[in-house]
Amino acid sequence: MRIDLHTHSTVSDGTESPADVVRAAAAAGLDVVALTDHDSTAGWAEAGRASRELGLALVPGMEVSCRTDTGISVHVLSYLHDPTHPALLAEVERSRDARLTRAERMVEKLAVDYPISWAHVLEHVAVGATIGRPHIADTLVALKVVASRSEAFAHILSARSPYWVSHYAPNPADAVELVRAAGGIPVFAHPVASSRGRIVDRGVTEEMIGAGLLGLEIEHRDNPDEGRGELRAIAAQHDLLVTGSSDYHGTGKPNRLGENLTRPEVLSRMEQLATGSRVIR
Structure with a gap:
C-alpha cells in the first residue's frame, strides 16, 4: 500500500x-x-x-x-x-486573517520597488484560498521579476528581505x-x-x-x-x-x-x- x-x-x-x-x-x-x-x-x-x-x-x-x-x-x-x-x-x-494582513503589507512594500499590486496578487489566488507568500511569489513570476517560486522565496520573500513582514x-x-x-x-x-x-x-x-x-x-x-x-x-x-x-x-x-x-x-x-x-x- x-x-x-x-x-x-x-x-x-x-x-x-x-x-x-x-x-x-x-x-x-x-x-x-x-x-x-x-x-x-x-x-x-x-x-x-x-x-x-x-x-x-x-x-x-x-x-x-x-x-x-x-x-x-x-x-x-x-x-x-x-x-x-x-x-x-x-x-x-485568526492565523488566516493575520496572513492576509501580512500579505497586503508585504505587497505594499514590494510595490515601492517592483511593478506589483494587490490586484495582481488576487489574480493568482483561488476562491476561498488562504492567501500567503506563495501567491505573491506566483505574481512575481508572472511579472517576470523572478523565474520561479523558489527564487522568490530565496531572496525577495525571505525572512532576511527588507520586504518581510511577520x-x-x-x-x-x-x-x-x-x-x-x-x-x-x-x-x-x-x-x-x-x-x-x-x-x-x-x-x-x-x-x-x-x-x-x-x-x-x-x-x-x-x-x-x-x-x-x-x-x-x-x-x-x-x-x-x-x-x-x-x-x-x-x-x-x-x-x-x-x-x-x-x-x-x-x-x-x-x-x-x-x-x-x-x-x-
Missing part, C-alpha cells in the same frame, strides 16, 4: 484543485493520500468526492502554521480532527493541544528542514511531545540524513508515529507525489487514535 500524507491544493499554496490533487495521486499509483492545506479544511469535501470516484482513500488533514517565542516557524500536521471544533477553528481563522501564529505546543482536543493526530512536519530556515532545538520538540504530539514526519525531502537519525531516536524514545510524505504542491515545488511514503501500520494506528473524523474510502 502506497501512502502519502502531505499534499497541498489551491485552497492554500498548491497549484491544483483538491480534486486534481486526488487525481494526480491516483495517477502516481498511490492508494492513500492526505490533503493538508495550510490552516484550512475547505478542500476536504471536493477531495472526498474525487477520492470516492477514483477508489483512492483520502485522509482529511490540515497543516497548522505555528511560531515559537523566538520567532522560528514550525508546522504541525493535523490528521482526522473535527473540522468544526470551536477552539481549533478560531485559532486557524504575522501571528500559535505556539506549536498550543497547536498540538488544540489538535488533540479536536480529536486529531498532531504530527511535527519536516522537523529538521534546515534548508527552509532556522529549526527548533530539542527543547521545543519535547514541549510539543508533552502537549500531546503523536508523530514526527521524518521521511521528507527537506530533512537531511543526519537529522533523520536523531528524529528516529526521539520517535523510539517517546513511542511516536513515524510518517513519510511528499509535501506536494503541484507545479509550485519540485516535490513529487509518492517520493516518500508512510507505512500502512502507521495509518492504522492513526485511525485507531483519532476521534474527530474518518478516512474517506
Whole structure:
C-alpha cells in the first residue's frame, strides 16, 4: 500500500484543485493520500468526492502554521480532527486573517520597488484560498521579476528581505493541544528542514511531545540524513508515529507525489487514535 500524507491544493499554496490533487495521486499509483492545506479544511469535501470516484482513500488533514517565542516557524500536521471544533477553528481563522494582513503589507512594500499590486496578487489566488507568500511569489513570476517560486522565496520573500513582514501564529505546543482536543493526530512536519530556515532545538520538540504530539514526519525531502537519525531516536524514545510524505504542491515545488511514503501500520494506528473524523474510502 502506497501512502502519502502531505499534499497541498489551491485552497492554500498548491497549484491544483483538491480534486486534481486526488487525481494526480491516483495517477502516481498511490492508494492513500492526505490533503493538508495550510490552516484550512475547505478542500476536504471536493477531495472526498474525487477520492470516492477514483477508489483512492483520502485522509482529511490540515497543516497548522505555528511560531515559537523566538520567532522560528514550525508546522504541525493535523490528521482526522473535527473540522468544526470551536477552539481549533478560531485559532486557524485568526492565523488566516493575520496572513492576509501580512500579505497586503508585504505587497505594499514590494510595490515601492517592483511593478506589483494587490490586484495582481488576487489574480493568482483561488476562491476561498488562504492567501500567503506563495501567491505573491506566483505574481512575481508572472511579472517576470523572478523565474520561479523558489527564487522568490530565496531572496525577495525571505525572512532576511527588507520586504518581510511577520504575522501571528500559535505556539506549536498550543497547536498540538488544540489538535488533540479536536480529536486529531498532531504530527511535527519536516522537523529538521534546515534548508527552509532556522529549526527548533530539542527543547521545543519535547514541549510539543508533552502537549500531546503523536508523530514526527521524518521521511521528507527537506530533512537531511543526519537529522533523520536523531528524529528516529526521539520517535523510539517517546513511542511516536513515524510518517513519510511528499509535501506536494503541484507545479509550485519540485516535490513529487509518492517520493516518500508512510507505512500502512502507521495509518492504522492513526485511525485507531483519532476521534474527530474518518478516512474517506
